[in-house]
Amino acid sequence: MWLKNITLLNFKNYADADVRFSKSVNAFVGNNGGGKTNLLDAIHYLCLCKGYFNPIDSQQIKTGEDLFLIQGDFDRQLKNEKITCGVKRNQKKQFKRNKKEYEKLADHIGLFPVVMISPYDINIIMEGSEERRRFMDNVISQTDSRYLDELMLYNRHLLNRNALLKQIAVTRKYDPALLQIFDEQLVVSGNKLFKKRKEFMEEFIPLFNKYYSFLTDDREEVSLFYSSQLKDNSFQYLLTQAAEKDKILERTTMGIHKDDLLFTIADMPLKKFGSHGQQKSFLIALKLAQYAYLQKYKGFKPLLLLDDIFDKLDDQRMHKLMEMVSHQDFGQIFITDTGRERVLKIFNSINVPVTLFDVNNGTVNHA
Known part of the structure; x- marks a missing residue:
């Protein structure tokens, strides 16, 4: 193309x-x-x-x-x-x-x-987890149209659940059956997204390692890790355990909207211990891996x-x-x-x- x-x-x-x-x-x-x-x-x-x-x-x-x-x-x-x-x-x-x-x-x-590499990408390293989730979602969405639909559905369910939590705090009226319905909706959607993100990262990390090694001649030890609350416990269990905490905070504290990518160099956070050149190499390797992943699944460059x-x-x-x-x-x-x-x-x-x-x-x- x-x-x-x-x-x-x-x-x-x-x-x-x-x-x-x-x-x-x-x-x-x-x-x-x-x-x-x-x-x-x-x-x-x-x-x-x-x-x-x-x-x-x-x-x-x-x-x-x-x-x-x-x-x-x-x-x-x-x-x-x-x-x-x-x-x-x-x-x-x-x-x-x-x-x-x-x-x-x-x-x-x-x-x-399309893959863009820009100085603006430093936000992926320096800013909060939302930037890194956006990076993941951007790559997956270009290869799976259903993923984008599911992500929008999950965000709607999340807004509904958070609105209910705020309503409970204001009215002091708690309807456990209604909260359970919202939980079930969030779990169905969240599990699909987690499965897709997990599968994506299993393929993506080796591609990233390959490009970083090439750019630096294997001189630096870096790692990329997918962090999700759903790796160790079921989504339904997490929501049930956090129900009281969520009512106090008036927001949903568990779910794939808390997923993150962890970047390290020599087992230390890249954000704090990586030089500008190392951070830039890391970002370029991320984007080249994105390119390789898209090419594989689209069948063209x-x-x-x-x-x-x-x-x-x-x-x-x-x-x-x-x-x-x-x-x-x-x-x-x-x-x-x-x-x-x-x-x-x-x-x-x-x-x-x-x-x-x-x-x-x-x-x-x-x-």
Whole structure:
């Protein structure tokens, strides 16, 4: 699969743009603030119906305008696919495949798999468990549409149970039969999600280990571990045991919404003891493992978006990464960087052709 072209209208700092891409490596170069990352975000929109950095669609509309439009032509398994995303202020987002609008956006997820690697990803390490669950859910959702439906169902059941707990606290009236119904709904949905996450991580961890070892020449000992309350006890048992505590706290304290991924280096938390370079290598290995997992289950190569990743990577890791992603295991690649000469030097050294685009104040030109 590859993206042949993209057209932008009033998207972020672009009044209009029309760019045609090569099948292999495409590099956007220019000063910070020119719009390089915005191009990657537009590609992400076409693949996953949303931006990578900001969940609020209306904030992506160019200042002073009323709508934005993104359109792209994909070659997907030798078939042309035209994808269109349009957002008007105070209106529902329109998303179309070959001019036919989707009834629900979830139907699009996974058809055009994509992996983004960005400095923003440091949140996966530094922020709370929600960021790491989001990472897991993003990968699984691109390979299993039922998973996304089940996740939304679980979150609705969780909201209902939490609302009941708050109502009990306010009214002092406790209906154990009603709480049991909500528990049963949560358990059925939660068990399905836990099973899928567990199976996913059993496949994902070896892929991660492989890529981290390659990036660092086996110089560092790191680990990735899936943590879930459901590993040691049944979900129903956990909810029953925590019922009194939940009523006091007015929220559900047990369940897969508490799942986490634990990252360590030399058996110490990566967040506290990893250098910037080690943290970045860890994140890149996570994303490359995501790419390999998606490729296996989709049967074709996803798009790979690399946003300003050369920062904080030493020369050896940078060259190892580029050598890895520029050869047969990977497909079309989009890169942003401020250094035109640096990009040329890297790809010349590994004998890989690169198509350069100069990006400046919302304009894109072939270099």
